Amino acid sequence: xxxxxxxxxxxxxxxxxxxxxxxxxxxxxxxxxxxxxxxxxxxxxxxxxxxxxxxxxxxxxxxxxxxxxxxxxxxxxxxxxxxxxxxxxxxxxxxxxxxxxxxxxxxxxxxxxxxxxxxxxxxxxxxxxxxxxxxxxxxxxxxxxxxxxxxxxxxxxxxxxxxxxxxxxxxxxxxxxxxxxxxxxxxxxxxxxxxxxxxxxxxxxxxxxxxxxxxxxxxxxxxxxxxxxxxxxxxxxxxxxxxxxxxxxxxxxxxxxxxxxxxxxxxxxxxxxxxxxxxxxxxxxxxxxxxxxxxxxxxxxxxxxxxxxxxxxxxxxxxxxxxxxxxxxxxxxxxxxxxxxxxxxxxxxxxxxxxxxxxxxxxxxxxxxxxxxxxxxxxxxxxxxxxxxxxxxxxxxxxxxxxxxxxxxxxxxxxxxxxxxxxxxxx
Numbered sequence: 001x002x003x004x005x006x007x008x009x010x011x012x013x014x015x016x017x018x019x020x021x022x023x024x025x026x027x028x029x030x031x032x033x034x035x036x037x038x039x040x041x042x043x044x045x046x047x048x049x050x051x052x053x054x055x056x057x058x059x060x061x062x063x064x065x066x067x068x069x070x071x072x073x074x075x076x077x078x079x080x081x082x083x084x085x086x087x088x089x090x091x092x093x094x095x096x097x098x099x100x101x102x103x104x105x106x107x108x109x110x111x112x113x114x115x116x117x118x119x120x121x122x123x124x125x126x127x128x129x130x131x132x133x134x135x136x137x138x139x140x141x142x143x144x145x146x147x148x149x150x151x152x153x154x155x156x157x158x159x160x161x162x163x164x165x166x167x168x169x170x171x172x173x174x175x176x177x178x179x180x181x182x183x184x185x186x187x188x189x190x191x192x193x194x195x196x197x198x199x200x201x202x203x204x205x206x207x208x209x210x211x212x213x214x215x216x217x218x219x220x221x222x223x224x225x226x227x228x229x230x231x232x233x234x235x236x237x238x239x240x241x242x243x244x245x246x247x248x249x250x251x252x253x254x255x256x257x258x259x260x261x262x263x264x265x266x267x268x269x270x271x272x273x274x275x276x277x278x279x280x281x282x283x284x285x286x287x288x289x290x291x292x293x294x295x296x297x298x299x300x301x302x303x304x305x306x307x308x309x310x311x312x313x314x315x316x317x318x319x320x321x322x323x324x325x326x327x328x329x330x331x332x333x334x335x336x337x338x339x340x341x342x343x344x345x346x347x348x349x350x351x352x353x354x355x356x357x358x359x360x361x362x363x364x365x366x367x368x369x370x371x372x373x374x375x376x377x378x379x380x381x382x383x384x385x386x387x388x389x390x391x392x393x394x395x396x397x398x399x400x401x402x403x404x405x406x407x408x409x410x411x412x413x414x415x416x417x418x419x420x421x422x423x424x425x426x427x
Contacts, residue, residue: 041418042376042418042419042420043378043409043412043413043417043418043419043420044419044420044421044422045369045378045406045407045408045409045419045420045421045422046406046407046408046409046421046422047369047404047405047406047407047421048404048405048407049402049403049404049405050350050399050400050401050402050403050404050405051401052348052349052350052401053348053349053351054345054346054347054348054349055345055346055349055351055389055394056342056344056345056346056389057272057342057343057344057345057346057387057389058340058341058342058343058389058390059265059269059272059273059340059341059343060338060339060340060341061263061264061265061311061338061339061341062263062284062336062337062338062339063261063262063263063264063336063337063339064261064334064335064336064337065259065260065261065281065331065332065333065334065335065336065337066259066260066261066262066333066334067231067254067255067256067259067260067317067333068255068256068257068258068259068260068314068317069229069231069254069255070252070253070254070255071228071229071231071252071253071255072249072252073100073225073228073249073250073251073252073253074244074246074247074248074249074250075101075103075222075223075225075244075246075247075248075250076219076222076246076247077103077108077219077222077223077246078103078243078244078245078246079103079104079105079107079108079223079243079244080103080104080241080242080243080244081101081102081103081104081238081239081240081241081242081243081244082102082103082104082240082241083101083102083240084100084101084102084237084238084240085098085099085100085101085237088100088233088236088237089233089236090233090234090235090236091232091233091234092232092233093230093231093232093233094227094230094231094232094233094253095227095230096227096228096229096230097226097227098226098227099224099225099226100225100226100227100233100250100251101224101225101238101250101251102223102224102225103223103224103244104223105220105223108216108219108220108223109220111216111219112213112216112217112220115209115212115213115216115217116213118209118212118213119206119209119210119212119213121209122202122205122206122208122209122210123206125202125205125206126199126202126203126205126206128202129195129198129199129201129202130199130202132191132195132198133192133195133196133198133199135191135195136188136191136192136194136195137192137195139188139191140188140189140191140192142188143181143184143185143187143188144185144188146181146184146185147178147181147182147184147185149181150174150177150178150180150181150182151178151181153174153177153178154171154174154175154177154178156174157170157171157173157174158171158174225250225251227253228253229253229255230255230257231253231254231255231256231257232253232254232256233251233252233253234251234252234253234254235251235252237251238250238251254333256317256333257316257317258314258315258316258317259314259315259316259317259331259333260296260312260313260314260315261281261312261313261315261337261339262310262311262312262313263310263311263313263339264303264306264308264309264310264311265308265309265310265311266306266307266308267302267307267308267309269387270298270309270311271343272343272344273295273298273311273341273343274295274298275295275296275297275298276294276295277294277295277341277342277343278292278293278294278295278341278342279292279293279294279295279313279315279339279340279341279342280292280293280339280340280341281293281313281315281331281337281338281339281340282337282338282340283331283335283336283337283338284336284337284338290340291315291316291331292315293313293314293315293316294313294314295311295312295313295341296312296313296314297311297312298310298311298312299311299312311341313339313341315331317331346386346389346394348401349386349394349395350394350395350399350401351389351390351392351393351394351395352366352383352385352392352393352395352399352405353391353392354391354392354393355407355410356392356405356407356410357383357410358410358411360380363382363383364382364383364384364385364393364398365380365381365382365383366380366381366383366398366399366405366406366410367379367380367381367405367406367410367413367415368381368399368403368404368405368406369404369405369406369419370404373420373421374420375418376418376419376420376421377416377417377418377419378406378413378415378416378417378419379415379416380413380414380415380416381398381399382398383395383396383397383398383399384396384397384398406419408422
């Protein structure tokens with residue numbers, strides 16, 4: 001029984017190893033290139049002559065139109081709307097400095113009155129302190145003179161007392177007079193110092209009251225909302241009587257004197273693009289109509305994910321119509337457009353459309369017609385392609401001007417097939 005099990009296990013191991021070896025060999029086996037089936041007889045082909053031409057080199061990209069400037073207008077003070085621009089419609093054009101909205105200023109008028117009263121009170125207090133300061137300044141010299149007299153009188157009484165011509169009572173009276181004069185001098189100096197301090201405080205209170213009045217007067221000038229530049233209003237007018245808090249958006253204004261589009265250009269396509277270069281912008285739905293502009297700026301930071309650099313193009317905006325609205329030029333901010341930038345000309349170049357060559361073994365391959373009728377055949381040519389132009393590619397190597405390019409049916413060719421012209425040669 002054990003021999004039978006051992007035999008079965010050995011057979012199973014041999015089969016497993018054989019299968020593994022088979023699949024391993026299959027993995028290392030060279031891949032057989034896929035070629036089209038060989039045609040039986042002559043292949044009817046369509047051809048054209050390779051004619052070198054000057055081909056414009058362009059960079060194409062897409063983006064969304066934006067206005068040159070957009071302002072979100074809001075009040076710096078709060079209040080209720082009492083007046084609006086008339087008429088106010090979506091797309092209405094306004095000029096710089098034109099008043100758009102006015103708020104009710106009754107509450108600010110009361111604040112102005114209160115601030116003016118506070119300033120008058122501060123001015124009166126400052127005047128009162130000035131009078132006190134003048135009085136203290138005048139009293140200080142008198143107190144100093146009185147002290148000098150008292151000092152001299154005390155000294156004279158001491159001399160008389162020493163000569164026995166003055167009594168103790170007379171000396172004591174002179175001393176008391178000198179002490180009183182010193183106290184008066186000290187009080188006078190304190191009054192001068194206190195008047196100076198009160199003068200500084202009164203001056204500060206007056207300056208604060210003046211600043212408060214200036215602030216409320218400035219706030220009252222902010223009751224009117226003006227257009228910061230020429231442009232077109234986007235939204236409808238605010239309702240009369242509606243309240244707006246400070247900073248709350250009232251309207252949006254677009255500067256449509258110029259429209260801009262920022263579009264990503266791949267790093268490989270960036271050479272040749274310069275600031276000031278002409279560009280054409282067209283709606284993707286109306287590619288037959290284009291508008292001329294220029295490259296306004298080239299970004300300095302590339303997108304690490306898309307490997308592209310933003311390029312900004314500006315085109316002149318639509319001129320205002322007589323009724324104050326934008327004319328129907330077909331362009332509006334927010335539209336999706338195609339951008340074409342001319343970067344040069346490829347002189348005497350050959351161009352192949354996408355369907356005029358095939359990829360074989362990782363290389364672009366085209367077919368040309370060789371020989372003389374009736375002995376015509378297809379010859380395969382490996383190509384080195386250049387940049388993409390108008391849905392096709394420039395040919396750098398592999399084809400020569402004047403050769404006859406087979407344009408159809410290239411998917412059935414491998415090279416060497418006998419051919420015949422299917423229809424008249426197309427230039």
